[in-house]
Amino acid sequence: MGRYVRFLFLSVYFAFLSVSSAQIIAEDEESVLKEFQDTDLPSERFDVFFNSLDRYNVNSAYDWLDTIKIYLANAQKTQDTSAILLYQVMQAQIYNDLGDYDKSTVLAKELIAAPDTLDIEYQKKVLDVLDDNYANLQLYDKQIEVREQKRELGITENVAFYDIYSNLGLYREAWQQFAKEVKPTIADNDAYGLAKYHSKMGNYLRLDDSAPTALKEFNKAKGYLNVYLNDVSIQNSEGDIFEAELLKARIEGGIAKCHVELGEYELAIPLLEQSIEVLKASANNSDQSEVIENSLFLAEANLQEDAYAKAKKILDMEFENISVLQTIKRNSLLGAYYDRIENFKNATGYYKRNERIKDSLAEKQSTIIKQQLVTIVANKNLQNSQRMIDEQKRNIELIRNDMKAKDERINLVFISLIFTLLGFAGLVYAYLKSIKNQRLIAEQKHIIENSLVEKDSLLKEIHHRVKNNLQMVSSLLSLQTKNTRSKAAIEALEEGKSRVKAMALIHQKLYQNDDLSVIEMQGYIESLINSVQSVYKKGGHNISITIDAEGTELDIDRAIPFGLILNELVSNSFKYAFPENDENGKIYIHLRKNGDQGYFEYTDNGVGLPEDTDERAHSSMGIRLINRLVNQLQSKLNIDKQVDGVRFWFNFS
Structure with a gap:
């Protein structure tokens, strides 16, 4: 009996503590309910x-x-x-x-x-x-x-229809319609409105696979928002500050997602963590969906940075109202995670889940529905356009009638001055025509300048996508290497991967340059050698490499052959020139171009070429490739065999 009373007392005591704790927690933050x-x-x-x-x-x-x-x-x-x-x-x-x-x-x-x-x-x-x-x-x-x-x-x-275009996956139409409808309604001094506008534009451009351009829009949005928050002349309410913080979190999340898509994972991770923390406080459904999206990008960034435990912890979280596309991305990341830790059974399971989800989407039916909805949107746009045209016609007709009445009154009152007016009208007409011509010239100049800017943006985007495609080829070659046992095949695949990386690096340098017509070769050669060294992990790291190409610029038609030639020469030096010890190894690369004439020289102080080099030149793919690339530059390869090492050189135009 005593035990029962003591147990009852303890139960009541702990219940009291629980109620008291709940009250303390509730009192810390005022309940809206x-x-x-x-x-x-x-x-x-x-x-x-x-x-x-x-x-x-x-x-x-x-x-x-x-x-x-x-x-x-x-x-x-x-x-x-x-x-x-x-x-x-x-x-x-x-x-x-x-x-x-x-x-x-x-x-x-x-x-x-x-x-x-x-x-x-x-x-x-x-x-x-x-x-x-x-x-x-x-x-x-x-x-x-x-x-x-x-x-x-x-x-x-x-x-407005731009968000409907976005939901249909028509992101290019979405940002074009958004720019057309919303930008004219925002005042030049409305910093908060401009921040929201550029944030939305950045999101549509990112979804349209234009991450570099999207990043510029997000940075503009962040700049406008900072102006708004730092403007002491504006009295912001608590609600205004809360909404501004949410907008800042959306902008930082967009910037971070662009960094992830560009492979800049270290920059993305802290921004994503901050964005998620702020957006969790929002009651808006779209913000909660953004929390899920940012979490998946955060998991991807951690996965790429080899922080497997952090990535897995995020992917194991329970998300409410997760969309089908987000579920597919989550499964893909889980599959990639298990691939990395070599649990191929689990990886295959998640990839199969995605296949089942994709099959259940009934793509053909979804496409038909999408086309019908696009037609509806187009018809609605046509109705709105027709309504605006009819209204403009009515306004023009009223203005025309008013002008006609005024002309009649002027003719009746000033008939005696008709010739003077005609002469004056001739002068006015000539003056207005001159102003109109100047305006047309200015408009055409503006259009040409905008076209050039757009062309540069498109070229950068093309080079960026080409680089991404070449990286995908390199990744496929790496995957094939893991599944190949033949040493000769593995070496051939590694050589192919190195050549693909050399070409990808050209396109990367192009879209990072302000000038898309040429490539600065000093920096490119340094990056290329670093890339080759990463392939040959067992050699090449103690060799002293001197590059003399400062100030030399080549167009893409010459830069790609040079990149592949250098890739072959440096690879051969790493593999064969220093078989015993590379501590005293030296490589010298010289590249100059003056006007129409250019000169290239490559030397190393290794063991040199074997005696049967001329016979091997017909069977070695590397030598044959170098000769063909030199021929492509309209030149001929010269090889000087030395006591210590070898020297390759040729002139080019």
């Missing part, structure tokens, strides 16, 4: 619900749903019609926040079916919920109907 419950009028509760910075700071969406259901039941008992509608609007928003878009849509459609009972402010809330529901359900035709309804109610002037 408690503020909601302490408010008397339904309209005031509505304002607390929608105006709170983070209504789920302490209590979950399920707590809110249970509370609002109680208030709704009481309103129904008292037949308070206006209160019932307000609670149902809040209920529709909570179902949307929970990801139950079907239930939210049914409730919102019932509310909007009787618009006379809802004020315009409440109708806007319901239509916003419906808009987001249809976007998440991929019912874009319904989404367009909602936006048309907003325009008819005067909630918005224009119907």
Whole structure:
């Protein structure tokens, strides 16, 4: 009996401690739900619900749903019609926040079916919920109907389509439409608006596989946001500061994702961690989806940096409302993780999961639906364009009639001065024509300058993609090397990989240069030698290498043959020139070009060439490749055999 009483006492004591701890935690941060419950009028509760910075700071969406259901039941008992509608609007928003878009849509459609009972402010809330529901359900035709309804109610002037293009995967159309519709509406001194604009542009460009251009847009956005936050003349509310911090987190997340796509993982990791931490506090569904997206990129960056434990910890997290595409990426990363740790059974399992998911997407049907939706968007655009054209025609007709009446009055009053006016009109006409010509010249100059900038951007993007494709070929060769047992085959694959890297490096240097027509050879040769050294891990690291190519620039037609020639010569030196010890090894590379004439020389102080070099030249792929590349430069290879080492040289034009 005594034991039972003692056990009961301890149970009550620990329960009391738990309740006290919960109260302390709750008191640390003010509960929005408690503020909601302490408010008397339904309209005031509505304002607390929608105006709170983070209504789920302490209590979950399920707590809110249970509370609002109680208030709704009481309103129904008292037949308070206006209160019932307000609670149902809040209920529709909570179902949307929970990801139950079907239930939210049914409730919102019932509310909007009787618009006379809802004020315009409440109708806007319901239509916003419906808009987001249809976007998440991929019912874009319904989404367009909602936006048309907003325009008819005067909630918005224009119907925007750029986010629908983005959801359809048409990212190029999205950023073009966004730039056309949104940029003219932003004032030059609106730093916050410009930050949001460039952030959105950066995201669309990144999704369109244009990471370098996207990075520029994100950096512009970050600059404008810093101007906004540091402007002491602006009195920002707590809500404004919270929204600015969320925007900063989105921008930093976008910058980080660009760094990941460009292979700059160390720069990306801290930015992704900061972005995730801030965006977790947002109640916005799109921000929570961004948290998932940033987490997957963070896992990828850690995986590439060989931080396998960190990557696995992120990938094992439970994500709510993860999309199909995000699930596919997560499976791919898990497969890559298990590949890295050589657990090929698990890796194969995740790759097979992705295949099953892709098969279940029914791609053909999805493509047909997408085409239909694109047609709908095009038709809606056509209607809007036609409406604008008709309105412009009416304005032009009114202006024309007004001008005609004024001309008649002027002719009646000043008929005696007609010849003077004609002479003056001739002078004015000549002056206006001169101004018009100057304006046309300025516009054409502006168009040409923009075209040149766009051409440079496109060329950089092309070189970047070519480099990425060559890196993919190099990765495939590496994968093939792992599955090959033949030593000769492995050596051949490694040589092929080295040659591919030499060409990829050319394209990398081009898209990193401001001048796309030439390559600075000193830096390129240094990078090439580092790349070759990484292939031959057992040799070449103690050799003294002197490069004399400072200030020499070559175009891509000459740089690629030179890169491949150097790749072969340096590889041969690393492999054969110093078979016993490379501590006293020396390599000298000399490259000069003066006007139309150029000179190339390569020497090493190794063991030199064998006696049967001339006979081997016909069977050795390396020598044959060098000769063909020299012929491509319209020259002839010269080989000087020395006591210590060998010298290759040729002139070129």
